[in-house]
Amino acid sequence: RKEVEQDPGPFNVPEGATVAFNCTYSNSASQSFFWYRQDCRKEPKLLMSVYSSGNEDGRFTAQLNRASQYISLLIRDSKLSDSATYLCVVTYSSASKIIFGSGTRLSIRP
């Protein structure tokens, strides 16, 4: 079993829809969590950190469930520009171990 798992998708949703996807992790010692976004032929870029209490940034909401060992990303009122691959990242003990998920592809259609 992979340490960090994501549904590869693709998720194909209409513009304006709400879409959510999860990322599960296997090591309960995980400390920090992030969502990154990667556009086609570009580098991954930080979308948002994930805090224990959950956090929101505009149309994006990230949540952490330590008991069930998953993080989630919710996108409301999706835009065409949200089409990308979303990577979850889990770190252990400062920066000594950082694991990227394989990514979830999201495609927003007009």
Added chain:
Amino acid sequence: DAGVIQSPRHEVTEMGQEVTLRCKPISGHNSLFWYRQTMMRGLELLIYFNNNVPIDDSGMPEDRFSAKMPNASFSTLKIQPSEPRDSAVYFCASSSTGSGNTIYFGEGSWLTVV
């Protein structure tokens, strides 16, 4: 502020040739990472440096790959001899505890070995 700078951006080389990829991390960052990304295998960590010292090189595929970080502002990833299966995008990234362990990526070096 300058981000992570990688060179070359694109390289096409013949099998058997030596390839050297270069990276300049963000100033003040004390951790540096080399990743490889392919469609089949996704994003793989090759090696991680902390304060210029290699901490984890378990992801380096084989002896043909080597990485160095002679100082805090420069790192190289070398492949010798290169093979077609090394074709991938190679990302360098850096982070610091001051940035909350957020990793910042360079734009990548797109390598094609023919």
